[in-house]
Amino acid sequence: MNPSMTNLFPFPEFNFEKAPFLIAGPCSAETPEQLRATVSELVKQNIQLIRAGVWKPRTRPNGFEGIGALALPWIESIKKEYPVRFAIEVAAANHVEEALKSGIDVLWIGARSTVNPFTVQEIAESLRGVDIPVLIKNPVNPDLALWLGAFERLESVGLTRLGAIHRGFSNYRDTIHRNSPMWQIPIEFRTIRPEIPMINDPSHISGKRILVPEIAQKALDLNFDGLMIESHYQPDTAWTDAAQQLTPEALGELIGYLKTRKIHF
Ligand code: PEP
Ligand code: MN
Numbered sequence: 001m002n003p004s005m006t007n008l009f010p011f012p013e014f015n016f017e018k019a020p021f022l023i024a025g026p027c028s029a030e031t032p033e034q035l036r037a038t039v040s041e042l043v044k045q046n047i048q049l050i051r052a053g054v055w056k057p058r059t060r061p062n063g064f065e066g067i068g069a070l071a072l073p074w075i076e077s078i079k080k081e082y083p084v085r086f087a088i089e090v091a092a093a094n095h096v097e098e099a100l101k102s103g104i105d106v107l108w109i110g111a112r113s114t115v116n117p118f119t120v121q122e123i124a125e126s127l128r129g130v131d132i133p134v135l136i137k138n139p140v141n142p143d144l145a146l147w148l149g150a151f152e153r154l155e156s157v158g159l160t161r162l163g164a165i166h167r168g169f170s171n172y173r174d175t176i177h178r179n180s181p182m183w184q185i186p187i188e189f190r191t192i193r194p195e196i197p198m199i200n201d202p203s204h205i206s207g208k209r210i211l212v213p214e215i216a217q218k219a220l221d222l223n224f225d226g227l228m229i230e231s232h233y234q235p236d237t238a239w240t241d242a243a244q245q246l247t248p249e250a251l252g253e254l255i256g257y258l259k260t261r262k263i264h265f
Helices: 001-005 034-042 070-081 091-100 119-128 145-156 183-193 203-205 209-221 246-258
Strands: 021-025 050-051 085-089 106-107 134-137 162-166 198-200 228-230
Touching: 021 034, 021 085, 034 070, 034 134, 070 085, 085 198, 091 119, 119 145, 119 203, 134 145, 145 162, 145 183, 145 209, 162 183, 183 198, 198 209, 203 228, 209 228, 209 246
Parallel strands: 021 050, 021 228, 050 085, 085 106, 106 134, 134 162, 162 198, 198 228
Antiparallel strands: none
């Protein structure tokens, strides 16, 4: 394992060799109550890094596109109550600015932003001189070069704590998965950039909670470094991605039965 990986997350003591790194939390921050209740249950499952969408670029207009900056004080206050850090999506320079002001710990670039080099460049410029971990989801389309290019843009402004998130690729017709995993793409990514941790997002690949475990297990069998899983205290009432979110309790059970031994091919 490349030692630089240990420095990726705000947990320098984390040992990727021993276990996959887990990130969990709701698709969207909805209300202070929803976020607090979800976090309080995730803490019982030993989750230390919470994901929550605050700005949410959606494919079609008129859907819920996130609470926006209003959620940042909720996050700040939850971090005072619970031993957790937060990761949020940023899709523009002003998101980065607001996130940094409120002490967000980890940023991620979503699949709809990774496809746009100017968007990635804008985010990169807004992070010049900043030391913060940034995760980059694969682009919605199966284009390895766009994904690699996003890393190069962030690296060119001096960012070093970078990770990749494999969230699958858009389908034309419905298939069993919401987004086709196309495992060969993250595998090839890793042959090109083996030092970059690869996190799997089984929630957005599967689209349904019943399929989350098999995708998560496959990722671990392929020696991925971590998992980002959507979890909501009342998934059926979620404002976004209700069908794929797990309760924190179900997430805990899943973590318990996943075989996490790393298999080296
Ligand atoms: C999300 O993480 O909630 C999300 C919208 O993801 P993606 O960018 O992978 O579609
Ligand atoms: Mn989601």
